[in-house]
Amino acid sequence: xxxxxxxxxxxxxxxxxQGIRCAVxxxxxxxxxLARRANNEPRMELTEGEFGxxxxxxxxxxxxxxxxVGLTLFVPGRICELYPESLRDAARRGFxxxxxxxxxxxPAEPELQREHxxxxxxxxxxxxxxxxxxxxxxxxxFDSLAAEGYRYISSFTADDKPYYMLEGGHTMLNxxxxxxxxxxxxxxxxxxxxxxxxxxISDPDSVYENWIAAFRCIHAQGGYMNITVHDLQSGRxxxxxxxxxxxxxxxxxxxxxxxxCERVVRHCLDHYPAHRTEEx
Amino acid sequence: xxxxxxxxxxxERTLENVVWPEGARCAAIVVVDPSPPCGLQGIGPRExxxxxxxxxxxxxxxxxxxxxxxxxxxxxxxxxxALAEHAPALVxxxxxxxxxxxxxxxxxxxxxxLERHEEAWRLTRTTQVLADLLGQRxxxxxxxxxxxxxxxxxxxxxxxxxxxxxxxxxxLGNSEADDIPHYWVTDPASRRAILAMPYCYHHDDQFxxxxxxxxxxxxxxxxxxxxxxxWRAEFDAMAGSGGQRAFGRCFTMVVHPWLNGWGQRLDxxxxxxxxxxxxxxxxxxxxxxxxxxxxxxxxxxxxxxLAASIWADHPGSQS
Numbered sequence: 330x331x332x333x334x335x336x337x338x339x340x341x342x343x344x345x346x347q348g349i350r351c352a353v354x355x356x357x358x359x360x361x362x363l364a365r366r367a368n369n370e371p372r373m374e375l376t377e378g379e380f381g382x383x384x385x386x387x388x389x390x391x392x393x394x395x396x397x398v399g400l401t402l403f404v405p406g407r408i409c410e411l412y413p414e415s416l417r418d419a420a421r422r423g424f425x426x427x428x429x430x431x432x433x434x435x436p437a438e439p440e441l442q443r444e445h446x447x448x449x450x451x452x453x454x455x456x457x458x459x460x461x462x463x464x465x466x467x468x469x470x471f472d473s474l475a476a477e478g479y480r481y482i483s484s485f486t487a488d489d490k491p492y493y494m495l496e497g498g499h500t501m502l503n504x505x506x507x508x509x510x511x512x513x514x515x516x517x518x519x520x521x522x523x524x525x526x527x528x529x530i531s532d533p534d535s536v537y538e539n540w541i542a543a544f545r546c547i548h549a550q551g552g553y554m555n556i557t558v559h560d561l562q563s564g565r566x567x568x569x570x571x572x573x574x575x576x577x578x579x580x581x582x583x584x585x586x587x588x589x590c591e592r593v594v595r596h597c598l599d600h601y602p603a604h605r606t607e608e609x
Numbered sequence: 610x611x612x613x614x615x616x617x618x619x620x621e622r623t624l625e626n627v628v629w630p631e632g633a634r635c636a637a638i639v640v641v642d643p644s645p646p647c648g649l650q651g652i653g654p655r656e657x658x659x660x661x662x663x664x665x666x667x668x669x670x671x672x673x674x675x676x677x678x679x680x681x682x683x684x685x686x687x688x689x690x691a692l693a694e695h696a697p698a699l700v701x702x703x704x705x706x707x708x709x710x711x712x713x714x715x716x717x718x719x720x721x722x723l724e725r726h727e728e729a730w731r732l733t734r735t736t737q738v739l740a741d742l743l744g745q746r747x748x749x750x751x752x753x754x755x756x757x758x759x760x761x762x763x764x765x766x767x768x769x770x771x772x773x774x775x776x777x778x779x780x781l782g783n784s785e786a787d788d789i790p791h792y793w794v795t796d797p798a799s800r801r802a803i804l805a806m807p808y809c810y811h812h813d814d815q816f817x818x819x820x821x822x823x824x825x826x827x828x829x830x831x832x833x834x835x836x837x838x839x840w841r842a843e844f845d846a847m848a849g850s851g852g853q854r855a856f857g858r859c860f861t862m863v864v865h866p867w868l869n870g871w872g873q874r875l876d877x878x879x880x881x882x883x884x885x886x887x888x889x890x891x892x893x894x895x896x897x898x899x900x901x902x903x904x905x906x907x908x909x910x911x912x913x914x915l916a917a918s919i920w921a922d923h924p925g926s927q928s
Binding site for chain 2: 566
C-alpha cells in the first residue's frame with residue numbers, strides 16, 4: 330500500500346482568509362490507553378493512558394471551549410467503545426472528530442488495513458453523527474483513505490505549510506505537524522518505544538517557552554501552526570494551566586485564527602485546489 | 610462505564626468538584642521512599658550495604674524528617690519488609706514522628722511474574738513483619754517504580770490487587786489512572802475494588818536527579834530545577850495559586866532520601882515544602898488518612914459508576 334510512489338504539490342502562495350495572519354490548529358491525539366496497549370506494555374502503564382480518557386480529555390475540551398479554539402480530535406476507533414460519552418460531547422461542542430487508526434496501529438496486511446479503516450470510520454460516524462474527513466497516522470494507502478471519503482491527513486512534515494500529496498491517482502491535503510510542538514516528546518516516558526533512561530521529562534515553563542517562540546515566528550511569517558497534545562499528557566493540571574497561558578498570550582496577537590483542521594482544509598481546497606498548484 | 614478487561618481499571622469518568630476537609634482547595638500528599646536503590650529483585654544484603662544505603666539511612670533520612678517537621682508536613686513512607694527487618698529502629702522512628710508507614714513489598718521487588726501462591730505468601734509475610742514492628746497493620750501497599758525499570762509506573766502481577774483486597778488493605782498506593790483517589794476494580798460484576806491513590810512519575814524525584822542512573826548512558830542527569838518547576842506548576846494548578854482557577858485535586862510528590870539529602874537537592878525539597886504552606890489552605894493528610902476520608906465521603910457504592918461493556922471482539926483486532 331505504501332509502496333506506491335508519492336508526489337508533492339506545494340502551495341507557495343498560500344494566504345489565509347481576509348484579516349487572518351496565521352492559522353493555528355490545536356490537535357488532540359486521543360490515545361488514552363490504546364497506544365500503550367498496542368505496544369503490549371505492562372498493566373501499570375495502561376493506567377497512565379486511562380487518566381487521559383477518564384480525566385484529561387474533559388479538561389482539554391473545556392479549555393478549548395472557553396477559548397473558542399476549534400479543537401480537532403484524532404481518535405482511534407476503539408475509543409468509541411471505551412469513552413463514547415466524551416466523543417458525543419466533542420461533537421456537541423462543535424469540535425472536529427477525525428480518525429487516528431483503529432487501535433493505534435496500522436496493519437501491514439492490505440485487507441486487514443482496509444478493514445481497520447472501515448471499522449474506525451463507521452464507529453466514529455455512528456458515535457458522533459458525523460463522518461470523519463481527516464486522518465492522522467502514516468501507513469495507510471491513499472486508495473484506502475479515498476475509498477472511505479477522507480480528504481486530508483495530518484501525518485507528514487515535508488513542508489511547514491499545508492501541501493498536497495499524490496499517490497496512485499489519489500490526492501490528500503497534508504496538514505504538517507512538528508515534533509517540537511508535540512507534548513509527548515516532552516512529557517512521556519516510552520515515547521515512540523524509547524526507554525526511560527533515554528529520555529527526559531520536561532516542565533511546563535520550558536515547553537511554554539519553546540511553543541511561544543515557535544508561534545512568534547509562525548505569526549511573523551503568516552504561516553501555519555499545528556500543535557499536538559495528548560489527553561494523557563496535556564490533560565494533567567499543570568499542562569492545562571500552561572496551555573491556558575499559551576492561548577491567552579497567542580490571542581493578544583493580531584489576526585490569529587484557531588479553526589478546526591477541516592476548516593483549514595476547506596479553505597485550501599476552495600482557494601488552492603490541487604490541479605492549479607505547481608508540482609514540485 | 611463501558612468496561613474492558615485488560616484496558617481499564619476504573620470507571621469511565623472522573624469525579625469533579627471534590628470537597629476536601631478543613632476547607633482546603635486541594636490535598637497534598639508527600640511520599641518518602643526510604644529504600645536504597647535496587648533492581649527488579651529488590652533489596653538484598655548487597656543493596657543494604659551500598660554507599661547510597663548508608664548515606665540514605667544515616668545522613669539523608671534525618672535531614673528529610675527534620676525538613677518535614679520544620680514545615681509541619683506529614684508524609685507517607687512505603688517500607689519493604691526487608692528494610693523493616695534491617696533497620697527496625699529507623700522505621701519505628703519514622704512512625705514515632707507522626708508519619709505513616711505503608712508496605713512496599715517483601716523487598717520492593719518486581720512481582721509481575723510470580724505465581725499467585727508465591728505472591729500471596731510474600732504479601733502475608735510483609736504485612737506480618739510491619740504489624741509486629743509497628744503494633745498495627747499497614748493500611749496501604751505501594752509498588753513504586755525503581756529508577757532502572759523499563760517502565761516508570763511500578764510493577765504488579767495480575768493477582769496483586771486481588772490479593773490486597775483479600776488481605777484487607779485500605780488502599781493501593783500508586784495508580785496513574787487519575788489525580789484523585791479512585792476505585793481500582795478487579796471484578797466489575799461483583800464490583801470488587803480497592804481504593805487507589807494517585808501517582809505520576811512526572812512528580813517523582815528519581816526521574817530528574819541522577820537520572821539516568823550512573824552507568825546507564827546519557828548525560829544531563831541532574832535537573833533539580835525541572836523537578837521543582839513540575840512540582841510547583843502541578844501544585845499551583847491544583848491549589849489555584851496566584852489567582853488561577855483551582856483544579857482542586859490531590860497533589861502527590863515522591864522523594865528518595867538517598868538522592869535528596871545532598872545540600873543543593875535538599876534545598877529544592879525544602880523550597881517545595883515551603884511552597885505547599887505558602888498559599889491558600891491545603892489539606893496535608895497521610896495517604897491512609899486521605900483513603901479513610903475517601904472511603905467515608907466518596908464510598909464505592911455511591912461513586913463508582915460501572916456500566917456494561919460495549920466492547921466487541923473484531924477479527925484482526927487485539928482483544
